[in-house]
Amino acid sequence: MPTIDDFVRPKEWVSGFLNDLGKVVREWGEDRYIPIRQQVDEDWKGHELIKPLLKEVLVDLGVNAAFFPAEAGGTDMPEPMAVANIICEELARLDSGFAVACICSVWGLMPMLLEPHRNMELCLEFGPKFCGEELYVGCHAMTEPQGGSDIENFGLMKGKTIQTTATLDGDEWVVSGHKLWPTNSGEVGDLYVVVCTTNRGSASPEDFALILVPAEAEGVSVGTPYQKAGMSADMNTDIWFENVRVPRRYRMHGPGDDFKYWKRAISMGNIGSTAFCVGVMKNVYEIIKKWTTERIIAGKPLKEHSMVADMLSEVAILIESTSAWMWAYTREFDHPEIYGWDPWDERFVLKTRGLALHANNAVEKACSRAMDFMGSYGYAREYDIEKHWRDQKEIGLWMGGKGLKTLENARYWYDLETL
Amino acid sequence: MAVLYPSQEWCEAWQEAINNDDAVLETGKNWGVGFNGNWVFQLLPGGGLDETAYVYLEAEAGKCTDARMVNDPSEVDAGFLVEGSYADYKPVVKGEKDFIEGVVKGIFKLNGDMGKVMRNAKFIRAVANSISSFEAEYLGE
Numbered sequence: 001m002p003t004i005d006d007f008v009r010p011k012e013w014v015s016g017f018l019n020d021l022g023k024v025v026r027e028w029g030e031d032r033y034i035p036i037r038q039q040v041d042e043d044w045k046g047h048e049l050i051k052p053l054l055k056e057v058l059v060d061l062g063v064n065a066a067f068f069p070a071e072a073g074g075t076d077m078p079e080p081m082a083v084a085n086i087i088c089e090e091l092a093r094l095d096s097g098f099a100v101a102c103i104c105s106v107w108g109l110m111p112m113l114l115e116p117h118r119n120m121e122l123c124l125e126f127g128p129k130f131c132g133e134e135l136y137v138g139c140h141a142m143t144e145p146q147g148g149s150d151i152e153n154f155g156l157m158k159g160k161t162i163q164t165t166a167t168l169d170g171d172e173w174v175v176s177g178h179k180l181w182p183t184n185s186g187e188v189g190d191l192y193v194v195v196c197t198t199n200r201g202s203a204s205p206e207d208f209a210l211i212l213v214p215a216e217a218e219g220v221s222v223g224t225p226y227q228k229a230g231m232s233a234d235m236n237t238d239i240w241f242e243n244v245r246v247p248r249r250y251r252m253h254g255p256g257d258d259f260k261y262w263k264r265a266i267s268m269g270n271i272g273s274t275a276f277c278v279g280v281m282k283n284v285y286e287i288i289k290k291w292t293t294e295r296i297i298a299g300k301p302l303k304e305h306s307m308v309a310d311m312l313s314e315v316a317i318l319i320e321s322t323s324a325w326m327w328a329y330t331r332e333f334d335h336p337e338i339y340g341w342d343p344w345d346e347r348f349v350l351k352t353r354g355l356a357l358h359a360n361n362a363v364e365k366a367c368s369r370a371m372d373f374m375g376s377y378g379y380a381r382e383y384d385i386e387k388h389w390r391d392q393k394e395i396g397l398w399m400g401g402k403g404l405k406t407l408e409n410a411r412y413w414y415d416l417e418t419l
Numbered sequence: 420m421a422v423l424y425p426s427q428e429w430c431e432a433w434q435e436a437i438n439n440d441d442a443v444l445e446t447g448k449n450w451g452v453g454f455n456g457n458w459v460f461q462l463l464p465g466g467g468l469d470e471t472a473y474v475y476l477e478a479e480a481g482k483c484t485d486a487r488m489v490n491d492p493s494e495v496d497a498g499f500l501v502e503g504s505y506a507d508y509k510p511v512v513k514g515e516k517d518f519i520e521g522v523v524k525g526i527f528k529l530n531g532d533m534g535k536v537m538r539n540a541k542f543i544r545a546v547a548n549s550i551s552s553f554e555a556e557y558l559g560e
Contacts, residue, residue, distance in 0.1 A: 015522075015523060015525030016525060017522050017523055017525060018523060020533040021533060023533065024534045024537050027534065060538055061538065065540065065541065066540075074541075075544055076519065077519065077523055078517070078519075078520040083523070
């Protein structure tokens, strides 16, 4: 009988080891997360349940260390997108909010972690913290109050709306600005990767800067957590930087290169978001398969009714198609040498927007259709469909939202010049 | 003096290298404690090796207590088995290729409790690094 492990995951590309790694995460989740996942929804403000679980995944299971070089205490896993997908998918099957909290610990650091643009000096400085025995969490501070998704719309906006400034003063950067919504903000994050400009209003990539700011630095303050429809394990708050001073070496690469390599992280965000959607849909599949098998209507299991079978078929197709597309682009990300472009190529960012958009629509439809056929039971907390239904909406809102994804996908495939 | 890989002399040199490596001691303090942390490395023919060979490594709490050639995995009690061809092991032993990369890409097949592997990945990397820390010579070269 097919299970969630029968949805497409090409064996030519995804080794037995990576599949086994996914199973370790799944077993951990069945034991540690599933029994309390409905309680996690109530833990949005204090993160008393969530914080120890974050430690178990980021420290004990080695997710933080997976992406750091060995010299810095990491395990330096090759094929980082494939590794991230497996982790994202399995964690999102439990709770997409928890999944994003885990992977965003290292997401913003990717421009300094990945080869060939690894910044070894910064890896050696922060690796022991991220790869040590204590919980140390990263946070990518990007969105600003006035801009919404403008910062991510770098194809058109080119960073000219960034209001957070980084000014060089001797051997220090002085960072000032206001960020909203970053995953792992509030009291969670220990190190911020802050998107800044060195020249406010400039559309030059030279002025785009990625600056590391430790949360304990003088001048950093955070607001209270937002109460949202879902994704309670993903804490979001305001962050203010008021003349925060950090060493000059905390700029990831320098003029032009910060922007260039940041684009690789954006592609990674689009593909990783797709993995969240696949993980959610796989859990929806498990729930509705069990429900429609055990529920007897008019003398036969619900799934044996043609209208229900139509819905079940649709959900399976959504998972299969999204997964297949995700692994195809993952291969492109991890093996640029095969595909003939640099992994930070802006065209790849645009292409991956289409993937993320498809995944957003797929997971929204899968959750909604499952609820349609479970009726009020699907809307009840007990069965977790409503949790995924609430949570998945945010996956479609981040990374620029569906509007930006739509335009950038069209920009790639139809050579748009004004949108 | 270079020792032939694989051979009993090579196993003894590897054991010594592991036990003189601070990184192994530091990262391996939990390895093999409360579970079977012993390894068998299966070297399949190719690259100069004519018959399948097995290297046995006993590891506990950051120390290697035994390393030797065995004729068959059933002779020993190992919690972890790594399968690969001699041709693929050689560049790892030479320090030219990364063992973990080989495992992740499926060049080496690792059997055992993957949860223990994930929780002790830094120890495994340290042991893998120690393998190329002494001079060896190779079959077929």
